[in-house]
Amino acid sequence: MIAHNSMQMLETNGRDVHLPVMNNAPPAPPGAGDGVDTTRRALLQRAIAGAGGLAALFGSGSLLTAEIARAEAASVLDGADGPPANHLERMLADLDRALQKPMEQRKWVMVIDLQKCTGCKACTVSCVAENNLPPGVVYRPVIEEEIGEFPNVRRRFIPRPCMQCDNPPCTPVCPVSATYKRPDGIVQIDYDVCIGCRYCIAACPYNARTADFGEYYNADTPEIMDYETRPNFEYGREWKREPGRHASPIGNARKCHFCLHRIENGMLPACVTTCLGGATYFGDYNDNNSLVHELVGSTRVMRLKEELGTEPKVYYLV
Amino acid sequence: MQRVLKAVGFVVWVALLLWGLSGVNQRLFGGRELANYGSYVPWGLWVSSYIYFIGLSAGAFLLSSLIYVFHIQALKPIGRLALFTAALTLLMALLSIWFDLGHMWRNYEVFTRPNFTSMMAWMVWLYSAYFLLILAELWFELRCDLAALADRGGVMGPIYRVLALGWRCPKTPEQAEACHLQSVRVMRVLGALGVPLAIAFHGGVGALFATLPARPYWHSAIFPIMFLTGALVSGGALILALTAMNRVVAGEEKRRILTTISRLVLGLLIFDIILEWAEFSIPMWYGVGHENTLLREVLFGEYWYVFWIFHVLLGSVIPIALLATRPGRPLAAGVAGGLIALTFLAVRLNIVIPGLITPQLEGLQSAYVDNRLRFEYVPSLFEWSVVAFIVALALGLFMLGVRYLPLRSHTATA
Numbered sequence A: 001m002i003a004h005n006s007m008q009m010l011e012t013n014g015r016d017v018h019l020p021v022m023n024n025a026p027p028a029p030p031g032a033g034d035g036v037d038t039t040r041r042a043l044l045q046r047a048i049a050g051a052g053g054l055a056a057l058f059g060s061g062s063l064l065t066a067e068i069a070r071a072e073a074a075s076v077l078d079g080a081d082g083p084p085a086n087h088l089e090r091m092l093a094d095l096d097r098a099l100q101k102p103m104e105q106r107k108w109v110m111v112i113d114l115q116k117c118t119g120c121k122a123c124t125v126s127c128v129a130e131n132n133l134p135p136g137v138v139y140r141p142v143i144e145e146e147i148g149e150f151p152n153v154r155r156r157f158i159p160r161p162c163m164q165c166d167n168p169p170c171t172p173v174c175p176v177s178a179t180y181k182r183p184d185g186i187v188q189i190d191y192d193v194c195i196g197c198r199y200c201i202a203a204c205p206y207n208a209r210t211a212d213f214g215e216y217y218n219a220d221t222p223e224i225m226d227y228e229t230r231p232n233f234e235y236g237r238e239w240k241r242e243p244g245r246h247a248s249p250i251g252n253a254r255k256c257h258f259c260l261h262r263i264e265n266g267m268l269p270a271c272v273t274t275c276l277g278g279a280t281y282f283g284d285y286n287d288n289n290s291l292v293h294e295l296v297g298s299t300r301v302m303r304l305k306e307e308l309g310t311e312p313k314v315y316y317l318v
Numbered sequence B: 001m002q003r004v005l006k007a008v009g010f011v012v013w014v015a016l017l018l019w020g021l022s023g024v025n026q027r028l029f030g031g032r033e034l035a036n037y038g039s040y041v042p043w044g045l046w047v048s049s050y051i052y053f054i055g056l057s058a059g060a061f062l063l064s065s066l067i068y069v070f071h072i073q074a075l076k077p078i079g080r081l082a083l084f085t086a087a088l089t090l091l092m093a094l095l096s097i098w099f100d101l102g103h104m105w106r107n108y109e110v111f112t113r114p115n116f117t118s119m120m121a122w123m124v125w126l127y128s129a130y131f132l133l134i135l136a137e138l139w140f141e142l143r144c145d146l147a148a149l150a151d152r153g154g155v156m157g158p159i160y161r162v163l164a165l166g167w168r169c170p171k172t173p174e175q176a177e178a179c180h181l182q183s184v185r186v187m188r189v190l191g192a193l194g195v196p197l198a199i200a201f202h203g204g205v206g207a208l209f210a211t212l213p214a215r216p217y218w219h220s221a222i223f224p225i226m227f228l229t230g231a232l233v234s235g236g237a238l239i240l241a242l243t244a245m246n247r248v249v250a251g252e253e254k255r256r257i258l259t260t261i262s263r264l265v266l267g268l269l270i271f272d273i274i275l276e277w278a279e280f281s282i283p284m285w286y287g288v289g290h291e292n293t294l295l296r297e298v299l300f301g302e303y304w305y306v307f308w309i310f311h312v313l314l315g316s317v318i319p320i321a322l323l324a325t326r327p328g329r330p331l332a333a334g335v336a337g338g339l340i341a342l343t344f345l346a347v348r349l350n351i352v353i354p355g356l357i358t359p360q361l362e363g364l365q366s367a368y369v370d371n372r373l374r375f376e377y378v379p380s381l382f383e384w385s386v387v388a389f390i391v392a393l394a395l396g397l398f399m400l401g402v403r404y405l406p407l408r409s410h411t412a413t414a
């Protein structure tokens, strides 16, 4: 939790920006226009114009990008004005812009709107499919909470990817430097190096790392199906999986990497594209025109176990 | 009677070895499917037995340093036994942790890809240095006797020669004496280096757990200290039992040595219990807080007996009674030492497992259902079988050592 009225130090385009973050303000979900004042709108419009110009300069689908950005921002902030735009398209445009920049200038963050999450677990499953996760390995479970007592019962769903901590407690413990924070902030595991000691698993305060025991869902059936032995493409490489062969990532620690192999190719993480409730957002925090930058500015924002100082890059809107 | 006991012992040992070999075979060529630890409880019996064995080693070594560094004459005859035990238990520890690795053959990377912030890396470097140091000490301590045995020839001659690394003793008595004095000096220096090393690496094992902010159960400054005291208690107790049970020393001398070690172990055990009292009472006193819940689980949870029966009754109360009332009797000392040394595994299990069985985020336990994603753990038979192999191997080596190595130290000169 972010403390009431605490000042959050955030790095934005190399400048330190102090954002006052309040925790007890009434919820104002993005898409509801009533919480936005005119100064902010004016600022935003200027920002959009800037983004358009920038995109034109870089010349990558420039006009379209700017167009989408404009429409999206307008719709997210104003709701009623403009066409109901698709947040996925906006995030794709954000992604494109981020990929134009050198890696160290990007800061990938994820925002999960708990009011929108329906607990369908499509993200969990799509992640398993995308990364071909074996038994015992899960990158994005959805925690279910029951709050209150009958007749006043509510359920809350909390998807839990890797927080890609800015101050990760899981990397300094690795005896062989197999896991580290990349310049874009994603905490990576080098499968070829990891010795499988699982110290990092013990060190993660979110249980976000799991171990690959080389198991198969079809182990006790006549045939191990093709979908289990297909390679995955984590970290942009092909990782083969053959029963009886002890090759990485089998024997390694594994975790969510924001689908690095997808984002580097201009695609959104699998959990974001499959999220039925439209509750998961992804983008570059260093771009103040990005949707995630906007959402992190919400009064509903919080992070898990803030008190540990891990500085998670997954934000929740409560 | 003696014969029957020996035969039974041998049969048990063979059974242990065979069962162990089946486990190791499964581990090396199958994998870890049969292990009960998983993704949420990532460490289990093998990590626990690792810290258990390595504690025994550090304890036995520190005891040997009383002889080689501080020249406590009363214990002199068991110096070699203590060193040899330290080497064997270290071997057991290294095997345990090696079997635990997901990629066993990448272990060398701790040296080729060092990470200086990792407590685990430091621990590996320190115990590697410690291993080399023990081997050097053993060689300096035994070289003359080994060379003499090699000179006698026979079937074992060449083996002794190899163990002595080809070393030959000087022929004249004066030179031999000079050589012996050199050994004593070298032993003193090595032992003096070994003391801080043993303290550092075993404290480091404690720190490996204690430094993790994510684990409140481990994250306390008392941990490395408790690891060291635990090592001294369990290692001392092991030497006590081994001295009581074999013929490296005998008669009046044995009684004297047993009395000395008994007192030492008793004192250390009581000190350890005081630390333990602090460890439990402080977080539990007012009955609230995260650690309170975890410690309650240890004391009154499903596995209460690990603490109360194994640790308190068998590992503390009975040994204290025996050590306090019958310190010099081989049977009493042997049973007391054996009980403490054996049941210390319970202490180690109670360090590793409770630290891992609470979900980091409430609700995770039911968020995604899988066998490896449970917050509970009991070692599987397969895991025990691998430990059985390690124990059988070390027992075999120990018996061979007692039978064939000159483990009885000379008492003539200091």
Ligand code: SF4
Pocket: A161, A162, A163, A164, A165, A168, A169, A170, A171, A187, A203, A204, A205, A206, A207, A208, A209, A255, A310
């Ligand atoms: S959530 Fe866990 S695994 Fe992910 S970066 Fe943070 S500490 Fe590391």
Ligand code: SF4
Pocket: A173, A174, A175, A176, A177, A178, A179, A189, A193, A194, A195, A196, A197, A198, A199, A200, A201, A252, A253
């Ligand atoms: S399991 Fe792998 S990545 Fe994790 S600490 Fe051990 S070697 Fe490093």
